[in-house]
Amino acid sequence: MREMMWIFAVIIFSVCETWGLDTGSPQSTLMLNTSSSAPKVYVVRNASFNLGSDVGLTCSNEPRSEVMFVLWKIELKYKQCSIAHNNDGQSEDSCNDGKSLRYTPTAVYLHIPNFSNDDVGVYQCEMVYIGGSDAHKINVDIIAPPSISAWLEWKGNKMVAVCKAERGKPAASISWSHLENSSSLKTWSGSDGFFTVESHLELPENMDPKNLSCTVRHTYWEEEKTLVPKLTAATRPHFTMMSIRIVVIIVAVLAVILFFAKKKLRCCGVAGRETHNPNLCW
Numbered sequence: 001m002r003e004m005m006w007i008f009a010v011i012i013f014s015v016c017e018t019w020g021l022d023t024g025s026p027q028s029t030l031m032l033n034t035s036s037s038a039p040k041v042y043v044v045r046n047a048s049f050n051l052g053s054d055v056g057l058t059c060s061n062e063p064r065s066e067v068m069f070v071l072w073k074i075e076l077k078y079k080q081c082s083i084a085h086n087n088d089g090q091s092e093d094s095c096n097d098g099k100s101l102r103y104t105p106t107a108v109y110l111h112i113p114n115f116s117n118d119d120v121g122v123y124q125c126e127m128v129y130i131g132g133s134d135a136h137k138i139n140v141d142i143i144a145p146p147s148i149s150a151w152l153e154w155k156g157n158k159m160v161a162v163c164k165a166e167r168g169k170p171a172a173s174i175s176w177s178h179l180e181n182s183s184s185l186k187t188w189s190g191s192d193g194f195f196t197v198e199s200h201l202e203l204p205e206n207m208d209p210k211n212l213s214c215t216v217r218h219t220y221w222e223e224e225k226t227l228v229p230k231l232t233a234a235t236r237p238h239f240t241m242m243s244i245r246i247v248v249i250i251v252a253v254l255a256v257i258l259f260f261a262k263k264k265l266r267c268c269g270v271a272g273r274e275t276h277n278p279n280l281c282w
């Protein structure tokens with residue numbers, strides 16, 4: 001039956017070719033090793049997926065029954081690999097990282113479970129089906145939410161509110177409920193392509209920071225997130241330094257008192273029996 005299909009397909013292709021239709025070069029792409037015969041025209045598109053999601057990349061909308069051969073060539077940051085399958089049951093997977101070809105009655109797609117930054121890269125697919133072939137090149141990127149925090153800190157004797165969104169992709173945006181135009185924004189990007197955004201807002205002396213809040217927006221979230229910057233123990237250098245000094249002084253005073261008390265106790269406790277040598281005491 002399979003053999004019949006192949007023969008049928010080849011006949012169809014030959015017919016198409018004699019009619020001058022553009023079918024790529026299906027005869028040679030029928031082999032698993034297609035490195036030499038890849039169609040040269042790719043449909044290029046970009047796609048971004050949420051961190052942790054299960055992704056299905058499609059190459060073509062041909063129904064499963066029509067598909068004869070699928071090849072995905074995947075170029076990731078640290079490796080290149082390929083996954084291929086033909087309807088003769090031959091398959092190849094040099095990725096070995098959980099990606100797989102999946103067949104449903106209506107489509108054939110590449111399944112990427114639990115999408116992570118390691119899956120970011122260029123995905124090229126070639127698909128041969130009865131009547132034609134498709135080649136797609138998909139630039140795949142990740143959407144990862146930043147971790148967010150906000151606090152108040154002292155800069156000299158001015159209070160500064162800070163709002164931070166760490167390691168997001170793409171970069172998050174930060175806005176303030178008050179005094180938006182006196183804030184300053186800094187953005188860093190790491191070598192792994194993640195962005196950290198930090199906004200500083202210097203508060204006027206008479207301002208009560210109670211009502212101040214910052215809002216962080218990111219495409220990963222359906223809703224924006226609002227934070228109220230608070231003074232925390234760790235961000236109160238003035239008070240921390242002062243309390244450390246006070247503790248040190250108290251400990252020193254206690255140590256001195258203890259030292260003399262002990263000395264006196266020893267002398268005086270012993271004094272009852274050794275009254276003959278009072279010089280030992282002080």
Ligand SMILES: *[C@@H]1O[C@H](CO)[C@@H](O)[C@H](O)[C@H]1NC(C)=O
Binds near residue numbers: 034035036
């Ligand atoms: C695939 O084809 C290339 C050149 O066309 C050849 O060098 C290579 O050995 C082939 N690989 C396999 C596994 O057949």
Ligand SMILES: *[C@@H]1O[C@H](CO)[C@@H](O)[C@H](O)[C@H]1NC(C)=O
Binds near residue numbers: 052114116
């Ligand atoms: C997805 O991957 C992350 C780390 O890469 C892991 O911590 C988590 O457990 C995985 N989730 C599932 C459902 O496999």
Ligand SMILES: *[C@@H]1O[C@H](CO)[C@@H](O)[C@H](O)[C@H]1NC(C)=O
Binds near residue numbers: 182
């Ligand atoms: C911010 O904008 C307000 C009006 O929108 C203006 O009165 C104020 O001077 C601006 N502050 C700075 C620091 O630009």
Ligand SMILES: *[C@@H]1O[C@H](CO)[C@@H](O)[C@H](O)[C@H]1NC(C)=O
Binds near residue numbers: 208211
């Ligand atoms: C803070 O908000 C409350 C009500 O939400 C308002 O009554 C108060 O005037 C605000 N304070 C400042 C300093 O804006």
